[in-house]
Structures are given as C-alpha cells and as structure tokens.
Amino acid sequence: MIPVAWSLMLSAALLCVGVFGLLVQRSALRVLVSVELVLNAANINFVAFANANGKADGIVFALFSIALAAAEAAVGLAILLHFYRHGRSVDVNKSTMLRW
C-alpha cells in the first residue's frame, strides 16, 4: 500500500501546479483547467485518507467532489462561451465587465 505521505506529497505538487496556472495563465480556458487541478488535488487527499482509514466515506466524498467539479466546469464553460460571444476573446485580462 502506498504510504499516506506520498499521496499527500503528490496532492501538494498538483495543488501547486494548479495555483501556478491560476496565477500565470491568461486564457480563461486554461484557468478553468487549473481550477480542476486544484480540485483533483483535494480528491487525491480524500482517497488517500479513505485508504488509510479503511472506510469508504472518503471515496464517496471524492465522488461528490468530482460531481461538483463537473458542475463547476459546466457553469464555467457557459460563462466562458458567453464572454467570448461578447468580447470575441477569452483573455481574463479583458474581463472587466463584472468589475464594480
């Protein structure tokens, strides 16, 4: 069995990659992918602790989290599509429509 610490390290690395993408990327689609990376890092934690505890509750939580990530991606892509129709661009630097 893989030790929990290794899973946590993998999760931390994935989280950092996601945070880096969130801070650097300018395309809204790539920002959305970075958010998914962060969510998947949390899922790895859920599954790792579920394996360590010997209970399935963590895996069920991960399933819920995956469903929530799908919902978030659907809404994000819809907003992205709307934004592209308005501005003909998906550059987040240009998304000043909702700024106070």
Next chain:
Amino acid sequence: MSLPYPSMGLPSIGLRTLRRRRGIQVWLAAIVAIVLFAVLALAIRATPAWIEQAGTPNDVESITDALFGPQVIPFEVLGVLLTAVMIGALVTARPLTVHGSEETSLVHPNLSLPAPAGDLPAQEIPGSPLMAAAIEEVHG
C-alpha cells in the same frame, strides 16, 4: 509600439513594458508555487506517521453501502444540483441574437471588434416562443 492595457484601464503602455510585466508575473507565480509546496512538504514531513487501519475501502460494495446508506440525502441533493447546473449552463450559453443586432451594443467598447461588412439583420435563434416574443419586442 504602444498597446492599451485593458485590465487596469490605464493609458497605453509600451509592448516592452507589457512583456517585462508578464515576465515578472511568471516569476512571482513560480516563487509563490514553490514556497507553497515547500510549506506543505514541511508540514507533511512534520506530521507523525499516519496509523493505517485495515479495511477494504476500494470494495464496490462498501462504496455503494455508504452512497445509498448514510449519504443518500447528499446524493439526491447532488442530483438536483446537477440538474439545476445543467439548466443554468444552457440558459447562460444560449445565444440570444447573432452579430448585427442590438444586443451586441452591450459589448464593452474596449472588447468589441469591428462588425462584419454589411448590415446584417437580427436573426432569431430557434428557441422557445417566450424568447422569440422578447426578441421581437426588443427589435420592434
């Protein structure tokens, strides 16, 4: 060469300045990510070893027992949430009119591209009668 910098509403700045800011942004983001990973790794290393319990969480039976047992209410709520999200995403992504109609005037002036040549009439996207009536009301 100067470019508008739309994110802050500032006046035009040079392309070289824009590239330098981009480079600084990438380096700052890399530093933040590395520091974050270092803090997390140190915290993981400092935590005492997890005492692993014996169990079979990967068994499908235990997952279904949890999903349809104590977690059945969140499972149902999640189904409702996904349905609402699907409807919301469809409504959000649905196009009202095509280019050349009055709705495109809502575009921020910094974001709009020149309209295509020729004055295209507003075209209705097939949809509900209610939406068609609303579009008809807008366009007279």
